[in-house]
Amino acid sequence: MNETSAHDDKAGLVEAEDRALKVRAQYEQIEQRVLGRTWTLPEFALGFTNDAAYVGRLVLATERTWGIDGDVDTELRHKLAECLWWVFVLADRLDVDMPGAYVATMDDIDAGLRRTLEGMGA
Numbered sequence: 001m002n003e004t005s006a007h008d009d010k011a012g013l014v015e016a017e018d019r020a021l022k023v024r025a026q027y028e029q030i031e032q033r034v035l036g037r038t039w040t041l042p043e044f045a046l047g048f049t050n051d052a053a054y055v056g057r058l059v060l061a062t063e064r065t066w067g068i069d070g071d072v073d074t075e076l077r078h079k080l081a082e083c084l085w086w087v088f089v090l091a092d093r094l095d096v097d098m099p100g101a102y103v104a105t106m107d108d109i110d111a112g113l114r115r116t117l118e119g120m121g122a
Contacts, residue, residue, distance in 0.1 A: 013099035020088035041093055048086035055079050 028038045039047075058076045060066030068075060091098035 010099040010103050013102055016084070017088045017092070017098055020085045021092055023085065024089050024092070041090075044086065044090055044093060048083065048090060051079055051082050051086060055083060 031038045055076070057066050057068065058072060058079060061068045061072045062076065088098055090096075091101070
């Protein structure tokens with residue numbers, strides 16, 4: 001990937017991350033009023049894993065092997081977006097530059113796959 005396209009990829013993720021953190025700030029206001037504190041890192045992790053597990057059920061529902069209430073496609077879009085939101089929130093709390101980590105990871109995976117395909121004569 002050239003530097004310009006990597007920058008463009010990261011820029012879109014930076015915007016998504018900013019939006020996610022603005023939404024998180026609103027949740028924090030509600031948590032302060034209701035709980036007298038904000039959620040802890042383990043609570044974030046549990047929220048994320050709960051939503052990710054529900055994505056699994058929704059995938060089963062798309063295959064008609066698991067029933068759910070509501071529209072499967074709508075629920076799937078919502079839960080996948082929520083999982084992405086959790087990733088940005090967790091990354092922020094763990095001081096991980098998620099846009100940078102994503103671009104670097106995709107570059108590494110891409111390079112490894114290219115080497116594998118070249119080794120297979122593709």
